[in-house]
Amino acid sequence: QVQLEESGGGLVQAGGSLRLSCAASGATFSTYAMGWFRQAQGKGREFVACISRNGGNTYYTGSVKGRFTVSRDNAKNTVYLQMNSLKPEDTAVYFCAQATYIADNCYASAQYAYWGQGTQVTVSS
16 A cells, blocks of 8 residues: 655745655555646646656646656655745645556556645745
């Protein structure tokens, strides 16, 4: 059973930065892609970023491209999301997820079956 635990959320002013971490248990971390998703209050969950199993490929949703960076350390079973130039519209609960099969790309949400409990990010204007 895979368990994921996010950390690093908090309250930050617009223009500031946060670094989210997601620590995974289990021996399969380096086998599968990892993704970051977010859900704002009253809205559905949306894809933010993902990284392939070896870190060679990354994808971002358009609204965060150039501001967010996803990375992973397979030796530490941890994936990161560095968020710079934060905007109030980035306010949401951020979730990490681990895929359970190898897909052609890492942004298809159907491949993610393990989810963390989320960490709140609040950006004040």
